[in-house]
Amino acid sequence: DVKVTQSSRYLVKRTGEKVFLECVQDMDHENMFWYRQDPGLGLRLIYFSYDVKMKEKGDIPEGYSVSREKKERFSLILESASTNQTSMYLCASRTKQRGALETQYFGPGTRLLVL
């Protein structure tokens, strides 16, 4: 079974702090993704990576950066956390195969509260 883990389930930070959210997958997937989920807005893509050290902006990259130094690990960084970044953050990974095999596998999510 594919396993995607996230470093924290719940996180409370103060405005201005630097926040690291880590995601690790154990299936040798090439692609990894970071989403945020907010009520009424669904999931919105922040950044994704299709190879080590490669990254592409998603729909809402402002205020975030990412790092992928190893294939299995994809980190999301909030350089200076703000209250509007309070959200649920979901990491996902997938292979490059097509069809149903291309489905993204998600981690359990991190609920971040910025005070």
Add this chain to the structure above:
Amino acid sequence: AQKITQTQPGMFVQEKEAVTLDCTYDTSDPSYGLFWYKQPSSGEMIFLIYQGSYDQQNATEGRYSLNFQKARKSANLVISASQLGDSAMYFCAMREGPGNFGNEKLTFGTGTRLTIIP
């Protein structure tokens, strides 16, 4: 314009009844894929079913089937014989492009909260 539209923010269904969750999509790409995910209260997204734009038959996975109407750009999820454990948020998502390169992103709808009543 929204690429994925789920018009039902919430639904209540009696246990053992069938339920249809609506999803319409908007794309000009001839090659695309459609996905449905379930998100229980625990938060984890669970893949349910996939339909490719060139697939001739509607996808089925156990109690889940996808009613794919290409001309209407509709990809409704049908759950037969609903169970209490089906209570969750359900998201429809679309991948545009052939999917060969592996870097195509998914666009998600806003979700439908399904509650099964005993």
